Amino acid sequence: MPLHPLPSDHACLIVYGRDRPGIVAAVSALITRNGGNIVALDQYSDDPIGGAYFQRVVFHRPGFAAAAPEIEADLDATLGAGFDLNWRLRDQSVPKRMAVLASQQDHCLLDLLWRHRRGDLPVTVPMVISNHTDAADDVRSFGIPFHHVASTPGPDKSASEAELLELLVGNVDFVVLARYMQILSQDFLDKLGVPVINIHHSFLPAFVGAEPYRRAKERGVKLIGATSHYVTGDLDEGPIIEQDTVRVTHADSAAELARRGADVERQVLSRAVLWHAQDRVIRHGNHTIVF
Known part of the structure; x- marks a missing residue:
């Protein structure tokens, strides 16, 4: 059930x-x-x-x-x-329509699709869009349409964003970035017109960029975690919906930190999606009230 x-x-x-x-x-x-x-x-x-x-x-x-x-x-x-x-x-008998955007890391994407198939998330998933094709077969195995929209090289992403908008506008009630490794412009967010939820590790603003868990290991961090928030034009600074952490020790390798980090990312993102789908989150300025 x-x-x-x-x-x-x-x-x-x-x-x-x-x-x-x-x-x-x-x-x-x-x-x-x-x-x-x-x-x-x-x-x-x-x-x-x-x-x-x-x-x-x-x-x-x-x-x-x-x-x-x-x-x-x-x-x-x-x-x-x-x-x-x-x-x-x-x-509340009408589920919200949730689109998922992903890149090559599939742990958050597949976790959301699995929870949706179990009935744990009160949403429909009309589409998954990725700038890579790695997850296409996995997504289709859930019976969900998969769309490949390649990211435009360079800082101008208007061409790829236009393709995304053509697929999304009018067809979804909110969008989830399941480790979608692209920055969305303010123009895109304005034209999209629905909430966008993101997930990332909680080291920010430290360890920005590639291999954050390796660099966290080098610094000897004792806590790793994840943050889910609404996306705004200010990168990774939108209103926070949910966060969580797990303790680690000097004995944990960088690979183990990454594995445990992926696990907490899945949990935090799924809770944020559930609460949003149930209308438990109210945005107020740059923070949220979560009932």
């Missing part, structure tokens, strides 16, 4: 804006009068006196898809006009 099955007639409501008295009561009353029953509610405020407020509510409403327009109109009137809050509402 899938670990995270998609519930029917369940909706997720995200609310954010300036904190003030009455928000929880207003949201609860709105869901109740629209025939819903709250099954989960999380909230956070960084200052109860006018600070930033965030809320995630999951509720059950029989026939939600048909009732959604009426609920959205009520949200506009109650939370938008009444409280000047931002909100978004999503039918």
Whole structure:
């Protein structure tokens, strides 16, 4: 059985804006009068006196898809006009469409596809795109279309980015960089228009470039880890979703560091993807609130 099955007639409501008295009561009353029953509610405020407020509510409403327009109109009137809050509402029975971009390192890519096949990730995977063909047969064995888009040599990546956009725009709800070893331009991100999630080792800004685990071994590091974050125009500096570390010792070889690093990368990326797919992550400036 899938670990995270998609519930029917369940909706997720995200609310954010300036904190003030009455928000929880207003949201609860709105869901109740629209025939819903709250099954989960999380909230956070960084200052109860006018600070930033965030809320995630999951509720059950029989026939939600048909009732959604009426609920959205009520949200506009109650939370938008009444409280000047931002909100978004999503039918949790509809999985998000996730595209995966990869290069030659396949550990994160194959882990995501395996978890998807098991039903552990509540997403569909309409495509995998790589700038190499190494993983083509493995990807197709999962029944997922594979596309090869070679990276344009040199600093100008506009040609390859145009090919990527032709495949992605309108067909996906978010993109995962599963060790995709190319820098995406701000122009590409703007035209893509959906969130992009990245994974990398947590040594940064130290050990930038090739063979980070060899250089980490040479420096005698005692912790290795991974960071998953949303991609922005600032390289590897987007809002962090998840991080983790494992301890290592002087006895571990560079190859063992790399193996353990790949393992923690898989775990961190899969958690970040799951939380994003479940609408548990709210971006706020350059950080995140994760419920």
